[in-house]
Amino acid sequence: MTLEELRSLVRDFVEEREWTPFHTPKNLAMTLSVEAAEVLEHFLWLTPEESAALPADKREAVAHELADVLLVLTRLADRLDVDLAQAFRDKMVLNRAKYPVEKARGKALKYTEL
Amino acid sequence: MTLEELRSLVRDFVEEREWTPFHTPKNLAMTLSVEAAEVLEHFLWLTPEESAALPADKREAVAHELADVLLVLTRLADRLDVDLAQAFRDKMVLNRAKYPVEKARGKALKYTEL
Amino acid sequence: MTLEELRSLVRDFVEEREWTPFHTPKNLAMTLSVEAAEVLEHFLWLTPEESAALPADKREAVAHELADVLLVLTRLADRLDVDLAQAFRDKMVLNRAKYPVEKARGKALKYTEL
Amino acid sequence: MTLEELRSLVRDFVEEREWTPFHTPKNLAMTLSVEAAEVLEHFLWLTPEESAALPADKREAVAHELADVLLVLTRLADRLDVDLAQAFRDKMVLNRAKYPVEKARGKALKYTEL
Numbered sequence: 001m002t003l004e005e006l007r008s009l010v011r012d013f014v015e016e017r018e019w020t021p022f023h024t025p026k027n028l029a030m031t032l033s034v035e036a037a038e039v040l041e042h043f044l045w046l047t048p049e050e051s052a053a054l055p056a057d058k059r060e061a062v063a064h065e066l067a068d069v070l071l072v073l074t075r076l077a078d079r080l081d082v083d084l085a086q087a088f089r090d091k092m093v094l095n096r097a098k099y100p101v102e103k104a105r106g107k108a109l110k111y112t113e114l
Numbered sequence: 115m116t117l118e119e120l121r122s123l124v125r126d127f128v129e130e131r132e133w134t135p136f137h138t139p140k141n142l143a144m145t146l147s148v149e150a151a152e153v154l155e156h157f158l159w160l161t162p163e164e165s166a167a168l169p170a171d172k173r174e175a176v177a178h179e180l181a182d183v184l185l186v187l188t189r190l191a192d193r194l195d196v197d198l199a200q201a202f203r204d205k206m207v208l209n210r211a212k213y214p215v216e217k218a219r220g221k222a223l224k225y226t227e228l
Numbered sequence: 229m230t231l232e233e234l235r236s237l238v239r240d241f242v243e244e245r246e247w248t249p250f251h252t253p254k255n256l257a258m259t260l261s262v263e264a265a266e267v268l269e270h271f272l273w274l275t276p277e278e279s280a281a282l283p284a285d286k287r288e289a290v291a292h293e294l295a296d297v298l299l300v301l302t303r304l305a306d307r308l309d310v311d312l313a314q315a316f317r318d319k320m321v322l323n324r325a326k327y328p329v330e331k332a333r334g335k336a337l338k339y340t341e342l
Numbered sequence: 343m344t345l346e347e348l349r350s351l352v353r354d355f356v357e358e359r360e361w362t363p364f365h366t367p368k369n370l371a372m373t374l375s376v377e378a379a380e381v382l383e384h385f386l387w388l389t390p391e392e393s394a395a396l397p398a399d400k401r402e403a404v405a406h407e408l409a410d411v412l413l414v415l416t417r418l419a420d421r422l423d424v425d426l427a428q429a430f431r432d433k434m435v436l437n438r439a440k441y442p443v444e445k446a447r448g449k450a451l452k453y454t455e456l
Contacts, residue, residue, distance in 0.1 A: 001116060001117050001199040001202070001203075002115060002116050002117075003115050003116075003117070003120075006117075006202065009202075009206065013206065013209065013210075016215050016219075017213060017215060017218045017219055017220075017221075018219050018220045019218075019220075019222075022222045022273055024162040024163075024165050024166055025157060025165040025166055025168070026157045026160055026161075026162050026165035027162070027272060027273060029153050029154045029156070029157045029165075030154065030157075030268055030271070030272055030372060031272060032150045032153055032154070032183070033147070033150045033151055033153075033154045033265060033268060033375050033379075034265050034268055034269050034272065035150075036146045036147045036149075036150035036151075036183075036265075037147055037150075037261060037262050037264075037265030037266075037375075038265075039143050039146055039147075039190075040143045040144065040146070040147045040258060040261060040262055041262050042143070043139060043140045043143045043144075043258070044255060044258055044259060044262065045250055045255060045450035046140055047140075047390075048138040048140050048141070048389075049138075051138050051139040051140035051143075052138055052139055052193070054139070054194065059194060059195075059196070062194060062196070063191075063194070063196045063201040063204070064201065064204070064205050064208070066187060066190065066191050066194075066196060066198060066201055067198070067201040067202045067204070067205035067206075068205065069146070069150075069183070069187055070187060070198060070201075070202055071202065071205070073180060073183055073184060073187070076153075076180065077177075077180050079166070080168065080173060080176060080177070080180075081173075082173070082176070082177040082180060084180060084181070084184060085115040087177040087178065087180055087181040087184075088115070088120065088123075088181045088184055088185065089115075090177070090178070090181070091178050091181035091182065091185070092123065092127065092181075094178070095127065096127075099131060101130050101131060104131045104133075105130075105131055105132050106131075106132045106133075108133075108136045108387035136387055141386060141387060144258060144382060144385070144386055145386060147261050147265075147379060147382060148379050148382055148383050148386065150379075151261075151375060151376050151378075151379030151380075152379075154372060154375060154376055155376050157372070158369060158372055158373060158376065159336035159364055159369060161276075162275075222273035229344060229345050229427035229430070229431075230343060230344050230345075231343050231344075231345070231348075234345075234430065237430075237434065241434065241437065241438075244443050244447075245441060245443060245446045245447055245448075245449075246447050246448045247446075247448075247450075250450045252390040252391075252393050252394055253385060253393040253394055253396070254385045254388055254389075254390050254393035255390070257381050257382045257384070257385045257393075258382065258385075260378045260381055260382070260411070261375070261378045261379055261381075261382045263378075264374045264375045264377075264378035264379075264411075265375055265378075267371050267374055267375075267418075268371045268372065268374070268375045270371070271367060271368045271371045271372075274368055275368075276366040276368050276369070277366075279366050279367040279368035279371075280366055280367055280421070282367070282422065287422060287423075287424070290422060290424070291419075291422070291424040291429040291432075292429065292432070292433050292436070294415060294418065294419050294422075294424060294426060294429055295426070295429040295430045295432070295433035295434075296433065297374070297378075297411070297415055298415060298426060298429075298430055299430065299433070299434075301408060301411055301412060301415070304381075304408065305405075305408050307394070308396065308401060308404060308405070308408075309401075310401070310404070310405040310408060312408060312409070312412060313343035315405040315406065315408055315409040315412075316343070316348065316351075316409045316412055316413065317343075318405070318406070318409070319406050319409035319410065319413070320351065320355065320409075322406070323355065324355075327359060329358050329359060332359045332361075333358075333359055333360050334359075334360045334361075335359075336361075336364045
């Protein structure tokens with residue numbers, strides 16, 4: 001599945017339901033944070049090891065939450081006319097410059113600094 | 115770009131830098147929330163209308179944050195052995211059942227309920 | 229109610245239940261984000277005007293979520309040996325220097341820059 | 343410092359700067375999530391043990407972020423006419439009923455379920 005196909009699927013789903021008026025970028029950005037927190041909630045009290053070995057039912061519940069994040073992310077990009085694939089490629093160029101392999105190797109760098 | 119290609123690109127980037135030991139699902143779930151909040155921050159004091167008409171420089175800054183969310187989301191799914199494309203398809207089946215067009219049309223349904 | 233009384237009430241509640249081993253600052257910081265998102269969720273699709281005129285039942289539900297944020301915030305500060313009242317006073321000194329009345333008046337400054 | 347004093351201090355700070363028009367509950371709820379994520383960011387790559395033994399400079403940086411959360415929480419409650427002390431007391435009654443000591447002891451209960 002391509003990012004472009006994703007965009008069409010989400011757009012069709014939303015437009016059939018006439019939800020576009022509610023989908024201001026501001027509202028979608030809020031939704032993205034709410035969905036990310038629903039992912040986070042599944043990991044709250046787990047040890048790092050437990051988080052890497054989820055039982056099947058919990059893993060499926062998390063998979064559904066990840067799908068929600070992907071849906072909202074795709075929709076927000078669409079509403080902003082942002083091409084997610086291009087934005088990703090652009091960012092990776094910046095990331096490679098910012099974190100050269102020799103310098104970054106084995107260090108707990110913050111993705112938030114990417 | 116497919117979700118599968120994305121996964122490979124992110125995995126190569128991370129493995130070259132030997133960051134996998136830090137990438138427990140728990141840590142990545144935290145990072146996802148932090149990245150979503152960085153998107154949100156751009157929309158804090160905007161009116162809904164302003165949020166739909168960002169100036170070019172701000173739009174590009176948001177695009178980079180969206181790329182970060184996509185990167186972390188892709189990585190988290192990879193670490194959990196979740197196939198994002200399949201998870202998305204599964205969730206859309208649930209969404210279509212939960213929000214039938216006739217019932218959902220024009221109502222501000224919560225994505226968080228999807 | 230003082231911040232010091234709050235701290236004691238939360239601590240007693242937690243210690244009676246022997247939850248302290250789970251309350252690493254990392255876990256509590258995660259919980260704080262999850263609780264903040266539960267507040268946010270109530271405001272997702274509201275207009276600014278609607279958000280300022282909540283019906284009574286929704287207002288009470290939000291009040292309970294705000295109490296959760298206060299509880300977790302208090303607990304996290306306690307676990308870090310941070311005196312919240314002192315931290316607040318210190319931060320307000322910085323805020324007053326950063327946002328002089330003459331310069332900041334009527335401008336949509338970001339709290340995130342406070 | 344009481345919660346009532348906090349409310350007055352925050353209100354005076356905001357009104358001097360004429361920021362009230364920007365402080366819709368919706369905008370403040372967004373700010374609360376952004377501030378909570380700034381706390382979270384400090385803990386991203388730490389082990390649970392490291393998170394409980396922050397170096398002094400990092401501990402002070404976190405204290406400032408906690409003060410921001412307290413400030414925004416106080417302001418949001420004020421704008422909603424919610425008495426935080428009363429909301430806290432009400433919630434603790436519910437918490438005590440929901441998590442009886444005998445049943446809850448030593449179990450990693452989710453604060454999000456409180």
